[in-house]
């Protein structure tokens with residue numbers, strides 16, 4: 060960590076201490092503790108950010124609630140990758156506004172990717188002026204300071220910057236699961252796919268130093284974490300821009316070597332940067348989970364070029380089939396987009412051809428969503444909605460047929476599962492996650508939660524298994 064980052068961290072810790080004093084004062088006046096709730100939208104990065112936000116809230120003295128209903132402070136950690144994420148937030152804000160009318164002392168905050176987009180930020184300020192605090196992805200580390208200002212009576216705190224000066228380490232974190240955790244290895248993205256708003260709202264790619272990452276994994280392990288997921292928009296370019304930094308495969312090996320760590324996952328890999336060294340590393344280290352998420356987006360070389368993905372259909376197929384060949388027990392998943400400007404039915408045939416050849420274990424399928432400020436949004440050849448729908452249904456059907464077939468291939472086998480939670484719908488059952496990221500439900504007691512156990516996969520029911528504990 061740089062000297063300036065250490066100073067920035069110390070300053071924020073000072074704010075946490077001061078807010079804690081303010082909250083105690085409020086508690087002695089009112090006879091009850093202030094409560095808070097964090098609502099998260101979007102990807103694993105946001106989920107991890109929310110653990111940090113929750114950690115700061117709890118260290119500052121708030122009681123954390125699962126529901127927003129009665130919370131004195133509600134924080135929405137937002138996503139803006141597609142327009143439906145924006146609409147979801149506006150729906151939630153409408154409900155928050157009604158609650159705030161009944162309880163004017165309630166505080167509402169919005170952070171994350173959405174306010175980082177200028178049009179959305181203006182809309183929040185003008186149409187949702189009851190929101191007390193708005194801050195962007197680059198300002199997350201200063202949340203203790205904003206909270207302190209809010210509790211000192213300030214309102215309409217708007218803090219959005221377009222880049223990060225600091226990578227602040229060592230602020231408190233409240234993990235959702237005691238036995239597994241995400242670990243950010245890099246922030247931002249430099250790829251500028253022409254449809255994607257992420258580089259605009261998360262900024263340029265910045266890797267954390269490997270020493271800091273390993274230190275964090277060691278600390279996590281010492282508090283009972285067995286599984287870590289290394290997080291970045293494009294993990295395969297880890298280390299670019301830091302002189303003498305190790306490569307992503309080397310980082311993976313070092314994380315696997317941390318005592319107590321039994322499983323390592325990572326997300327997301329850009330196909331253009333996936334090296335042979337990475338394939339070898341996954342193959343040779345049993346601790347690296349047998350799951351690779353390899354976003355395809357489109358199977359048409361023409362569309363891929365216009366998306367600025369920097370690989371062709373053939374290059375992608377060659378890579379995916381090579382991975383399956385080298386590591387036969389790996390589960391491959393992907394992201395697919397339908398309706399990119401100019402996409403024809405023949406382009407979608409190419410996408411379906413790739414799905415059938417790769418035989419994904421699962422795929423997230425999205426309808427293209429126009430994002431302001433991206434090159435694709437201003438193209439005149441946007442695809443008519445009815446054609447997009449028709450193509451989307453064809454892709455979805457193909458994805459589902461393949462996934463069904465693929466998931467059956469593990470039936471009857473015995474695999475290790477990390478038990479994650481009690482099964483809410485089946486009394487006496489728990490739910491575990493396999494190395495290949497599939498879910499298995501089996502009879503077992505809550506005391507198994509957090510343990511890695513051997514389970515026989517008796518019956519595949521689509522996207523999950525029913526199993527027996529051995």
Ligand code: 5AD
Pocket residue numbers: 140141254255256354356394395396425426427428429430
């Ligand atoms: N419209 C639809 N889907 C998108 N994604 C990213 N940007 C858009 C967009 N504008 C999808 C991509 C990416 C995933 C995280 O979200 O498939 O891999």
Ligand code: SF4
Pocket residue numbers: 248249250251252255256257258292293329
């Ligand atoms: Fe968006 Fe492309 Fe970066 Fe992924 S790699 S975050 S799709 S720009």
